[in-house]
Amino acid sequence: MKYISTRGGMDPAPFSETLLEGLAPDGGLTIPERLPDVSAEILEGWRGLDYAGLATEVIGLFATDIPRDELARMCRDAYGPENFPTAGVVPLTPIDGGVTLVGLSEGPTLAFKDMAMQFLGQALEYALARSGRVLNVLGATSGDTGSAAEYALRGKEGVAVFMLSPQGRMSAFQRAQMYSLTEDNIHNIAVAGVFDDCQNLVKALSGDLAFKRAHSLGTVNSINLGRIVAQVVYYFWAWLRATDALPVADRGDFEVSVTVPSGNFGNILSGHFAKSMGVPIRRLVLAANENNVLDDFFRTGAYRPRSAADTHATSSPSMDISKASNLERFVYDLVGRDPERLAALWRELDGPGFFDLSAELPRFAEEFGFASGTSTHADRVATIRAVHAATGIVVDPHTADGVKVAREHVEPGVPMLVLETAKPAKFPEIVREAIGEDPGMPEHLAELLGLPQHVTEMADDAAELRDFIAARAVTP
Numbered sequence: 129m130k131y132i133s134t135r136g137g138m139d140p141a142p143f144s145e146t147l148l149e150g151l152a153p154d155g156g157l158t159i160p161e162r163l164p165d166v167s168a169e170i171l172e173g174w175r176g177l178d179y180a181g182l183a184t185e186v187i188g189l190f191a192t193d194i195p196r197d198e199l200a201r202m203c204r205d206a207y208g209p210e211n212f213p214t215a216g217v218v219p220l221t222p223i224d225g226g227v228t229l230v231g232l233s234e235g236p237t238l239a240f241k242d243m244a245m246q247f248l249g250q251a252l253e254y255a256l257a258r259s260g261r262v263l264n265v266l267g268a269t270s271g272d273t274g275s276a277a278e279y280a281l282r283g284k285e286g287v288a289v290f291m292l293s294p295q296g297r298m299s300a301f302q303r304a305q306m307y308s309l310t311e312d313n314i315h316n317i318a319v320a321g322v323f324d325d326c327q328n329l330v331k332a333l334s335g336d337l338a339f340k341r342a343h344s345l346g347t348v349n350s351i352n353l354g355r356i357v358a359q360v361v362y363y364f365w366a367w368l369r370a371t372d373a374l375p376v377a378d379r380g381d382f383e384v385s386v387t388v389p390s391g392n393f394g395n396i397l398s399g400h401f402a403k404s405m406g407v408p409i410r411r412l413v414l415a416a417n418e419n420n421v422l423d424d425f426f427r428t429g430a431y432r433p434r435s436a437a438d439t440h441a442t443s444s445p446s447m448d449i450s451k452a453s454n455l456e457r458f459v460y461d462l463v464g465r466d467p468e469r470l471a472a473l474w475r476e477l478d479g480p481g482f483f484d485l486s487a488e489l490p491r492f493a494e495e496f497g498f499a500s501g502t503s504t505h506a507d508r509v510a511t512i513r514a515v516h517a518a519t520g521i522v523v524d525p526h527t528a529d530g531v532k533v534a535r536e537h538v539e540p541g542v543p544m545l546v547l548e549t550a551k552p553a554k555f556p557e558i559v560r561e562a563i564g565e566d567p568g569m570p571e572h573l574a575e576l577l578g579l580p581q582h583v584t585e586m587a588d589d590a591a592e593l594r595d596f597i598a599a600r601a602v603t604p
């Protein structure tokens with residue numbers, strides 16, 4: 129299996145090479161030359177596998193350049209009990225109204241990013257060793273994405289992480305989670321400034337190509353194809369577990385629908401891959417919050433990204449995105465995998481700032497199964513309260529967006545799965561607003577609050593950051 133660019137300007141490359149690059153060299157995104165097909169028979173044959181075993185099979189269809197025994201070891205390590213103490217790794221939990229939660233936040237940072245990042249940490253270490261390269265990850269976080277990267281890359285050979293966070297603006301728990309890490313290759317830097325200042329520092333250093341090359345700077349952001357591929361696994365897993373109780377003869381093409389709380393379109397893109405590969409998914413329902421650019425796209429066919437200034441800060445903050453970086457990979461399929469047409473659409477984004485595919489809108493649902501909806505703060509509060517009243521279960525605000533939109537798309541006889549993208553413990557404020565109680569913190573995480581913290585405080589100063597990185601970056 130080889131990988132090419134959505135915009136057509138890249139020589140086919142093997143999987144492990146795509147892990148180390150951000151964008152494709154022509155500014156597009158890497159995609160598989162074609163998606164693998166999984167027959168009903170093969171799918172049924174995977175039913176007895178545990179999560180790591182299933183991950184080896186599914187990822188193995190994409191990562192054909194990684195030896196099978198090596199890949200199996202990576203999946204065992206990524207999805208082992210040390211990272212995912214919950215039996216089964218991804219538990220399915222029915223709630224009320226024909227909806228079932230798919231638990232993707234059992235990992236070390238209590239959010240679904242762990243599912244992909246833990247595999248990527250393993251795969252990066254392998255790809256770096258094989259190519260004799262190193263990677264110094266430079267990132268900025270307002271709390272959540274940085275911690276998943278740190279937990280995935282801590283202690284890995286050939287990698288260091290330099291993670292900027294705004295001084296005094298993270299919750300006590302977020303600080304404890306990141307700053308309590310003791311591995312030498314993890315560098316937490318608290319910048320005297322806000323999140324945008326941190327991001328500007330990252331841009332300043334990454335934009336200096338000489339510095340970037342000299343210190344092998346890179347990112348592990350949401351367009352990384354390794355993350356998309358690792359996320360495909362749990363769509364297979366969820367379908368298998370949702371159909372376990374059916375008589376064998378009824379399983380084959382039994383359809384489920386899946387609702388995905390979405391921001392950068394990474395998670396649901398993996399669902400689109402899984403459906404295209406043969407997982408019987410009827411509807412892929414995109415749930416947006418008040419930043420509903422993608423809901424607009426799936427209802428009208430017109431895509432109008434908004435600027436950061438027009439992006440609301442909401443109570444489901446990980447979905448506060450108005451320019452969905454992974455959408456390009458879906459639109460590529462929508463335009464018949466035609467790189468020239470795709471590139472023309474993205475030129476319209478650079479020019480007028482939008483493109484209009486409304487002429488093809490019926491195909492969004494008919495051919496690809498997409499549907500969408502929007503959820504607001506009031507919806508989140510009402511949904512957290514209603515699910516708690518009906519079942520005693522507390523969902524986090526992102527999952528609540530999913531449940532709210534899912535309920536609008538439930539069809540008789542079709543199980544509706546909602547991907548649970550985070551644990552409520554991370555969002556105590558809205559939980560208190562909804563049910564008048566604290567969500568509670570798992571015991572092993574509560575202990576983090578008492579551990580010594582390792583963080584370097586720094587002025588908002590690019591020169592100081594350069595020196596810091598130059599002195600500590602891993603070298604080949």
Ligand SMILES: *Cc1c(COP(=O)(O)O)cnc(C)c1O
Pocket residue numbers: 239240241272350389390391392393394395396446447526549550
């Ligand atoms: C990242 C994130 C999302 C959005 O996922 P995308 O892949 O960006 O669409 C939703 N919920 C939570 C909790 C997240 O961390």
